[in-house]
Amino acid sequence: MILGQRENPLRDAQDRRLPRIAGPCVLVIFGVTGDLSTKKLMPAVYDLANRGLLPPGFALVGFARRDWAHQDFAKIVHDAVRQHARTPFREEVWRQLSEGIRFVPGEIGDDASFDKLQRTINDLDEARGTGGNHAFYLSIPPGLFQTVVDQLRSHGLADQQAGRWSRVVIEKPFGHDLASAKELNRIVSEVFPPWSVFRIDHYLGKETVQNLMALRFANQMFEPVWNNNYVDHVQITMAENIGIGGRAGYFDGIGIARDVIQNHLLQLLALTAMEEPNSFEAGQLRNEKQKVLAATRPPARMDLHTARGRYAGGWAGGEKVRGYLEEERIPADSKTETYAAIRVDIDNRRWAGVPFYLRTGKRLARRVTEIALAFKRAPHLPFTATDTEELGHNALVLRIQPDEGITLRFGAKVPGTQMEIREVNMDFAYGGSFTEASPEAYERLILDVLLGDPPLFPHHEEVELSWEILDPVLDYWASLDEPPQDYQPGGWGPALADEMLARDGRAWRRP
Template structure:
């Protein structure tokens, strides 16, 4: 049962994420009347603001990051009235007493959004506990990174669990807040036509691509320690794979859906030292041109030598009856040819073509779920071209499009954090990641990284503005598969 809280506490309240995403998202919820009446939002960080200073800071962030059509003077003023601020060093446990005093009475419930460096988790949790801010009516939302391998992830989760049991811990993967990602469930389980063929008998292979055109963009210190596999595959891409591959849950709730997702993640076939060279490809971008602009290579941007991968492609398998023999190809990278996130599901060809003798060429049906920059679901089907067919039947692949932007033109498109922040405030765990999911993801990723180390694999160079190393093409081509571009 959902139980909205009366107060929201934001750690890292002056950071980039707060300015670009959290404050605009909370304003959007306020402007649409979705926040509980009387909900107060208290920000905390090291910056020395008082309430008025933080409201001015938030106003500047909203001016910069809100679309013009969302700027409403009265709504902004009402939202700013909800904001309060307490300057504090979260590494010092004794400072939390002042934070508790600033928050005041939390008997109506408190939700905490924790977006801090991983090393701050332990003192922050201990500080919250010492100040009486970890009671049974307090829930906590955790922004990644939550560790950099299974061991460190378990250590962080153990620290959190000392004060917050699993049912009050909300691990955030912002991809799960995207409308199109949630539409995977609607597409699969709300339509009778897909589920009977959503298996190894009907599907040939699945591709998941998350490509970026940007480089380091000010994240050099973080990214060089992490790399593409841990930055994108471990969380976002494995969550997408789990939604595509999961069994039908009994009902739409947090327990049933996450039970089925973790079964998929535990069924991923391990990729160890013997398999990594044939089933994974890593790369690092060099100089090139992106969108007509000459850009520098990774090591030049970083200004030091590095073997961190900025591109990774993986051929994965889910060892279950439903998916036996169906490869899941995943690729992600920076400085690639286009910015896009999409899932491409290619179905098997028809068992017998009645058009072959008349010259008609068939292509297998493909379902494309595009997450960004556009949002659409496209089914590619075969149709006959108009004509008298005196020289044979001409067939052409044509798209059946569901543009979510067009179909729901009257509904405002929300950014992912709006949904996730509202769910945190209301206490709905469905779109958050459970501990056993995170640990299953890390176990699989750690196996790949151990294989790279055992084989001394180094990233292959690729030109900025390309689709990655040529070896990533070979990864699919040897199976007769071409990346969907």
């Protein structure tokens, strides 16, 4: 039995009693043999079907350089679903889904391969009733985008016909600097109109990120203090406790600043700092995010307000781990950073004088993503020096992952006859407050693509504004002769990062 509406967290935005069900369509995945497809995309498609959010007229097509038949690819999807899907495996759901699974072997530069893709899609339009609606997911390196979109255009697969749609989905990175991002947008926009281009930043599909908007705009208590009158500074952190794994070919030469700060962290900054939109319609939300990014300035002093590092070898989590330069296929003279921290400032009335500190790194103490607003200290404490411990800043912390929730940190009296104040935490956890299953980010984003619902997807102006913020930092680092500062695995990054905040009289939170 398909999961019922009472268990379905992906509701229609206008009527919460109704699920948001996609219409008939074909989803084509390029790069279907990669980890993203196996671990995220295929399981997400199954989970959507299992939740009753895909119609009978749905089909999934894989395109790759493999000598597979349709049933071979169906077996790959089946195994990926069994291993990584979040909802229970149901034979009747799988049977219906598998009837629409096809595979097209070929090279992206080969016209004959795209002729076969076109025939396969046309056959599905007839046999499955997919209505001529097609979404093309480019889970491939950006250097291959132009070849694919040109092939889609020349074979009539990108045509926008009345009553039908054709959409393209692009995975990050959206370029490697401002110039390449503009070129990438030019390539895609020559074939697909702006409303048919969906840039995936999977962080924006996370329930906890969307809850940031609910926290701010659905509650009267927070918005009055969400400004420079009360907020001392903001820290946005994305930390991982693992190394680069098998991603050396992608990661080296790119670095963690390009990989995380340019997209994930600056998007979180925009959602944290933006003004209230008139509605959550895509254009309104985009306008407010763009205003914030346009007002965000790169570090005023690159030498004082940026830090980069590289994990060394050592012990972490009870096991001996290799340093970055010891990882396979990393050149000995690499200057790629695995840790990056920067300070940015927002030049507008709400945030003038409030620094935003962004940090991200690998091989750190734990895996955590959070947004922390540190409030100014009380201007007067009517207590004796012995009444209080050293009180820090009150803080509101939004935990994005993995322990999703919100923490409020404040001072409270210790039970007893004396007036003693100590910092305490008040916690809200998603798992303890809601019985609804939280959908995985790619479920929400794939469904939004099929529905043509773009609020959670960055527009090209946002991408370019983010590069304008980060490019000066990358240029400064490239001008330095020395490599990134080494840091020990299992800690919280290089000493330079601590010094960066210490100069401002502040310190990093320890999540």
